[in-house]
Amino acid sequence: MKEYHYIIVGAGLYGATFAHRAKQAGKISLVLDRRPHIGGNIYCENIEGINVHKYGAHIFHTSNKKVWDFVNSIVEFNRYTNSPVANYKGEYFNLPFNMNTFYQMWGTKTPAEAKAKIDEQKADAIAKMMAEGIEEPRNLEEQAIALIGNDIYEKLIKGYTEKQWGRPCSQIPAFIIKRLPVRFIYDNNYFNDKYQGIPIGGYNKLIEGLLEGIEVKCNVDFLKEKEKYEQMADKILYTGAIDEFYDFRFGKLAYRTISFEHELYEASNWQGNAVVNYTDADIPYTRIIEHKHFEMFGDEIERISKTVISKEYSTEWKDGMEPYYPINDEENNSLYMKYKALADKEEGYLFGGRLADYKYYDMHNIVEKALNVEI
Numbered sequence: 001m002k003e004y005h006y007i008i009v010g011a012g013l014y015g016a017t018f019a020h021r022a023k024q025a026g027k028i029s030l031v032l033d034r035r036p037h038i039g040g041n042i043y044c045e046n047i048e049g050i051n052v053h054k055y056g057a058h059i060f061h062t063s064n065k066k067v068w069d070f071v072n073s074i075v076e077f078n079r080y081t082n083s084p085v086a087n088y089k090g091e092y093f094n095l096p097f098n099m100n101t102f103y104q105m106w107g108t109k110t111p112a113e114a115k116a117k118i119d120e121q122k123a124d125a126i127a128k129m130m131a132e133g134i135e136e137p138r139n140l141e142e143q144a145i146a147l148i149g150n151d152i153y154e155k156l157i158k159g160y161t162e163k164q165w166g167r168p169c170s171q172i173p174a175f176i177i178k179r180l181p182v183r184f185i186y187d188n189n190y191f192n193d194k195y196q197g198i199p200i201g202g203y204n205k206l207i208e209g210l211l212e213g214i215e216v217k218c219n220v221d222f223l224k225e226k227e228k229y230e231q232m233a234d235k236i237l238y239t240g241a242i243d244e245f246y247d248f249r250f251g252k253l254a255y256r257t258i259s260f261e262h263e264l265y266e267a268s269n270w271q272g273n274a275v276v277n278y279t280d281a282d283i284p285y286t287r288i289i290e291h292k293h294f295e296m297f298g299d300e301i302e303r304i305s306k307t308v309i310s311k312e313y314s315t316e317w318k319d320g321m322e323p324y325y326p327i328n329d330e331e332n333n334s335l336y337m338k339y340k341a342l343a344d345k346e347e348g349y350l351f352g353g354r355l356a357d358y359k360y361y362d363m364h365n366i367v368e369k370a371l372n373v374e375i
């Protein structure tokens with residue numbers, strides 16, 4: 001045996017879950033991360049007693065009991081339920097699309113009234129698709145209009161999506177909008193999953209718990225000293241960007257990145273909700289997060305007289321930035337497949353996580369994958 005069974009590159013959720021399982025299996029690992037902290041994009045910074053999601057809001061949700069029990073065995077989760085509100089030119093709408101949204105949009109009160117209105121709204125789009133012989137929506141615009149009709153598409157989807165992805169909805173894959181439920185009940189819960197919440201005490205508790213008793217080195221750029229580390233471990237789990245691993249030899253994969261303006265205010269409750277989406281194209285940011293609402297409920301909100309909010313701006317990824325969302329369009333997916341073909345043949349390596357798999361994963365997908373991989 002070499003010095004370590006595993007060197008794990010990346011101390012994010014995938015790497016940390018894998019490291020935890022490897023430890024349970026009696027393996028010795030070294031975890032490396034090039035950032036100055038562990039946790040990847042779920043890392044939080046405590047400001048004035050509030051856990052600030054420095055790399056964007058993360059809400060854990062899953063229907064997989066094994067995943068839920070696993071994360072709760074590391075840290076208990078609270079009962080946070082995500083119910084974002086959309087601000088369209090100063091008008092407020094509930095999300096996801098449900099009876100509250102339909103009432104706010106059209107004044108419909110019963111499911112039958114709302115369904116009739118949506119059928120009327122999407123009739124033109126469906127007739128047009130049928131006339132052109134299109135069986136399946138080919139992009140997000142077609143998918144959204146066929147699902148929910150024109151008014152909601154124009155007010156709550158188009159501007160937000162085009163800001164988030166930096167391209168017209170007609171060039172964005174349809175699967176992205178399938179994340180959002182459409183419901184004919186008065187229910188503002190953004191997710192359909194059985195379980196949902198935020199770790200009590202914040203996400204750092206989850207990562208610290210996963211990595212307990214495991215050697216971790218931050219500020220280490222693995223790719224700069226790859227040969228050295230290869231000598232030190234039987235196997236390496238790489239969770240970074242797959243194109244970077246191969247020195248971009250086939251070209252760069254596209255990502256969206258996010259930049260944040262974090263602001264501290266002298267107010268106990270600034271926007272009344274954790275998430276407010278700004279869905280019109282004229283406002284440059286996509287959403288404002290008020291972090292305390294993820295972990296403070298009822299009277300607790302008033303106990304801290306300050307609040308931290310973050311405005312989220314979405315831009316195309318360039319060198320030196322953190323990649324966030326893979327752009328899973330056809331061009332990038334086929335470029336990824338070229339890298340994957342190399343990775344599949346790579347001796348002594350495992351690859352996993354959002355950046356190595358180049359997939360728009362939620363946290364529960366990551367944990368599930370890391371729980372199922374053979375150690």
Ligand code: UDP
Pocket residue numbers: 086095156157158160161164176177179180277279
């Ligand atoms: N979306 C939208 N309007 C909204 C919120 C979401 O049209 O107010 C669509 C949009 O296409 C977006 C997708 O749903 O790309 C997923 O958005 P969400 O904010 O849930 O993604 P996250 O950034 O949280 O992964």
